[in-house]
Amino acid sequence: MTINQPELVAPRAPAGQFLAVRDLRVHFPTDDGLVKSVDGLSFTLDKGRTLGIVGESGSGKSVTSLAVMGLHTAGLHGNQVRARLSGEIWLDGKELLGSDPDEVRRLRGREMAMIFQDPLSALHPYFTIGHQIVEAYRVHNEVTRQAARKRAVELLDRVGIPQPDKRAKDYPHQFSGGMRQRVMIAMALVNNPELLIADEPTTALDVTVQAQILDLIRDLQKEFGSAVIIITHDLGVVAELADDILVMYAGRCVEKGPAEQVFTTPRHPYTWGLLGSMPRLDRERSDRLIPVKGSPPSLINVPSGCAFHPRCPYGERVGAVTRTEVPVLREVGPRHEAACHMAAEERSRVWTEEIAPKL
Amino acid sequence: MAARGGPPGGAGRLRHPPGATARPSTVLAYLIRRLTAVVVMLLIVTLATFAIFFMIPKLTGTDPALLFVGKQADPAAIEGIREKMGLSDPVLVQFWKFVEGLVAGRDYANGVDVTHCPAPCFGYSFRNEQEVWPVLTSRLPVTLSLAAGACLLWVIGGVAAGVVSALKRGSVWDRSAMSVALAGVSLPIYFTGLVSLAIFSYALDLINVDYEPLTQNPGKWFESLILPWITLAFLYAAMYARLTRATMLEILGEDYIRTARAKGLGEGVVIGKHAMRSTMTPILTILGLDLGALLGGAVLTETTFNLPGLGQGAVRAISDKDLPIILGVTLIAAFFIVIANLVVDLLYAVIDPRVRLS
Numbered sequence: 058m059t060i061n062q063p064e065l066v067a068p069r070a071p072a073g074q075f076l077a078v079r080d081l082r083v084h085f086p087t088d089d090g091l092v093k094s095v096d097g098l099s100f101t102l103d104k105g106r107t108l109g110i111v112g113e114s115g116s117g118k119s120v121t122s123l124a125v126m127g128l129h130t131a132g133l134h135g136n137q138v139r140a141r142l143s144g145e146i147w148l149d150g151k152e153l154l155g156s157d158p159d160e161v162r163r164l165r166g167r168e169m170a171m172i173f174q175d176p177l178s179a180l181h182p183y184f185t186i187g188h189q190i191v192e193a194y195r196v197h198n199e200v201t202r203q204a205a206r207k208r209a210v211e212l213l214d215r216v217g218i219p220q221p222d223k224r225a226k227d228y229p230h231q232f233s234g235g236m237r238q239r240v241m242i243a244m245a246l247v248n249n250p251e252l253l254i255a256d257e258p259t260t261a262l263d264v265t266v267q268a269q270i271l272d273l274i275r276d277l278q279k280e281f282g283s284a285v286i287i288i289t290h291d292l293g294v295v296a297e298l299a300d301d302i303l304v305m306y307a308g309r310c311v312e313k314g315p316a317e318q319v320f321t322t323p324r325h326p327y328t329w330g331l332l333g334s335m336p337r338l339d340r341e342r343s344d345r346l347i348p349v350k351g352s353p354p355s356l357i358n359v360p361s362g363c364a365f366h367p368r369c370p371y372g373e374r375v376g377a378v379t380r381t382e383v384p385v386l387r388e389v390g391p392r393h394e395a396a397c398h399m400a401a402e403e404r405s406r407v408w409t410e411e412i413a414p415k416l
Numbered sequence: 417m418a419a420r421g422g423p424p425g426g427a428g429r430l431r432h433p434p435g436a437t438a439r440p441s442t443v444l445a446y447l448i449r450r451l452t453a454v455v456v457m458l459l460i461v462t463l464a465t466f467a468i469f470f471m472i473p474k475l476t477g478t479d480p481a482l483l484f485v486g487k488q489a490d491p492a493a494i495e496g497i498r499e500k501m502g503l504s505d506p507v508l509v510q511f512w513k514f515v516e517g518l519v520a521g522r523d524y525a526n527g528v529d530v531t532h533c534p535a536p537c538f539g540y541s542f543r544n545e546q547e548v549w550p551v552l553t554s555r556l557p558v559t560l561s562l563a564a565g566a567c568l569l570w571v572i573g574g575v576a577a578g579v580v581s582a583l584k585r586g587s588v589w590d591r592s593a594m595s596v597a598l599a600g601v602s603l604p605i606y607f608t609g610l611v612s613l614a615i616f617s618y619a620l621d622l623i624n625v626d627y628e629p630l631t632q633n634p635g636k637w638f639e640s641l642i643l644p645w646i647t648l649a650f651l652y653a654a655m656y657a658r659l660t661r662a663t664m665l666e667i668l669g670e671d672y673i674r675t676a677r678a679k680g681l682g683e684g685v686v687i688g689k690h691a692m693r694s695t696m697t698p699i700l701t702i703l704g705l706d707l708g709a710l711l712g713g714a715v716l717t718e719t720t721f722n723l724p725g726l727g728q729g730a731v732r733a734i735s736d737k738d739l740p741i742i743l744g745v746t747l748i749a750a751f752f753i754v755i756a757n758l759v760v761d762l763l764y765a766v767i768d769p770r771v772r773l774s
Binding site for chain 2: 183
């Protein structure tokens with residue numbers, strides 16, 4: 058070790074940011090062509106903050122979270138479709154995409170953990186939940202079975218499972234949906250991860266249970282101080298939890314900013330569409346929901362220019378540029394960015410005059 | 417006699433109601449119910465085989481007594497046998513006496529001489545007037561040796577090949593292993609068996625295939641069984657490799673495998689523990705049923721290699737029209753299959769916590 062050794066690593070860790078994703082691309086080669094699930098996504102997240110990633114099915118939300126967890130490259134066997142990843146993912150000063158897979162594996166479950174959508178299929182049916190949590194703890198901590206068991210019971214208790222020491226001996230199928238999701242959360246939190254990714258954590262649950270699970274995630278975040286990414290297609294969920302919102306469309310970010318801003322002054326037609334299709338109890342019931350017309354684009358043949366243009370009701374007002382040029386993210390407010398060809402003043406006017414009154 | 421059946425209730429994809437912990441009392445009640453069913457089942461099989469084997473000679477005009485005595489018998493001797501064997505009794509009476517003999521033994525008497533046949537009495541061979549039960553018990557160890565050794569080979573070989581194929585899907589290994597497996601499934605035993613005999617026994621003179629019991633000469637026992645083991649295991653290993661590969665590939669796509677990786681578990685634990693645990697469930701089920709069916713006699717293998725097992729006994733009995741032996745082998749085979757089914761069902765409840773015994 059020499060003291061004045063020059064810095065060898067070219068890209069530097071972003072200062073002060075806990076998680077930084079830069080120009081992330083995740084492409085899957087298939088027989089039909091290259092599926093560009095995520096195509097140039099960047100965002101940052103600090104400790105103790107919650108980022109909500111919103112978008113339709115197939116917009117690249119889950120693919121992004123799996124990329125951060127390093128699960129696209131883990132456990133590939135034979136000639137399975139190998140994802141092509143590029144860009145940078147910085148977690149607590151370490152770049153993950155270029156790291157040794159085994160190093161990333163050691164971070165998984167310890168520094169970053171994930172809650173999956175359907176807890177019934179995400180838990181192993183043949184092992185007791187106690188065993189599964191103990192296993193998650195002992196991978197990263199050299200402790201006795203008893204100590205790990207104590208820790209598992211403690212967490213089951215913390216996530217609100219009654220009689221945790223008894224229920225730890227039960228199998229996943231013996232729990233209700235909400236209880237199973239609590240088990241998933243306990244398992245994710247067992248190593249005090251600094252980054253928690255919740256991929257549609259309430260989608261598979263009963264509506265009455267959804268609120269409880271969201272409350273639990275919020276409380277735990279306060280308690281553990283971790284950074285949380287919550288992935289959902291339900292704007293109600295992000296309204297509930299997120300400090301920041303990132304709206305994804307066809308593998309790209311179309312709008313991101315503080316939750317307050319995105320909800321009160323959204324600056325992208327797609328975000329308007331999402332807001333218009335969200336049922337709200339504080340509005341007249343007679344008003345119809347306004348769905349986003351059309352269906353999500355193919356990720357093999359992403360529409361040229363702005364990927365949203367075939368479905369955008371305002372495309373005509375902008376002209377040909379919407380079909381030829383990919384719009385870049387531009388600042389539209391404090392920490393608030395949107396990628397749209399429409400002039401900022403025009404968007405502001407359309408929102409206040411045409412869209413907001415109808416919501 | 418290797419009939420194949422699916423696992424009871426489909427392969428591990430059952431969704432059962434929550435709270436499926438079986439209490440000991442319900443397990444006991446279940447066992448008693450199942451064992452009763454086993455007895456009833458065996459009685460029905462006995463009745464059916466009895467009816468077929470003892471009625472058909474009557475319908476076709478062949479006299480069982482004649483079969484027993486031989487062609488050049490005088491009418492008095494035939495009449496004596498008919499009397500002694502009770503062949504002129506009504507069928508149901510004959511059946512009752514047969515079942516009674518199975519349970520308690522029976523005496524054959526025609527007033528002049530009495531022959532006692534101890535339980536379980538399957539009667540006497542038409543061919544050489546031997547008691548059937550000792551014939552069966554002398555043949556059973558051969559079949560047992562064959563099945564046990566082959567089973568060990570095919571489980572280890574088949575599962576290992578299947579797992580490696582699944583993990584290296586599309587590789588040269590996978591494609592060649594699956595081609596070999598396809599050959600194994602398609603080639604009949606009398607082909608692979610004869611080829612191996614021709615090469616290793618006749619041409620190279622490496623292996624002497626004359627069977628000797630384990631208790632008399634373990635070395636010769638082993639030597640005589642190597643080729644039958646490999647031949648039989650080849651067929652089953654091929655099936656198990658394909659089953660293992662397909663199951664493993666399906667399991668690897670499951671969400672809980674992703675969860676295991678998300679926990680930070682190494683690939684060894686993910687595959688060796690999480691994926692294998694699920695893959696073994698359907699395999700153990702099929703294994704129980706296959707083994708049960710095989711214990712009734714591996715007809716082709718035993719015939720090809722001239723092994724004096726139950727299967728070979730059955731074939732000889734059929735060509736000799738030796739009805740009591742046929743009946744005996746059928747009952748033994750049915751017994752093993754019914755018991756194997758019960759064991760598999762019990763095993764299923766042990767290996768899959770979602771299955772409830774009720």
